[in-house]
Amino acid sequence: MKAPERDGVQDFSALTRLRGTLRKLYHGRTPAAFRFQLAAVIIDLAIIAFFIATPVIQD
Numbered sequence: 001m002k003a004p005e006r007d008g009v010q011d012f013s014a015l016t017r018l019r020g021t022l023r024k025l026y027h028g029r030t031p032a033a034f035r036f037q038l039a040a041v042i043i044d045l046a047i048i049a050f051f052i053a054t055p056v057i058q059d
Contacts, residue, residue, distance in 0.1 A: 025037070
């Protein structure tokens with residue numbers, strides 16, 4: 001079994017990789033980054049539409 005501090009280092013490394021990947025997706029200019037950004041905008045607009053439409057639908 002590995003020492004707890006070793007697991008913490010591995011978790012930190014995985015978190016660092018995740019943060020780097022997300023940074024590239026949010027701020028990148030690659031086709032994958034563009035698809036990610038487009039999906040984020042569509043989800044944001046769907047959430048806004050839901051909050052606007054919910055009171056109207058209830059009446």
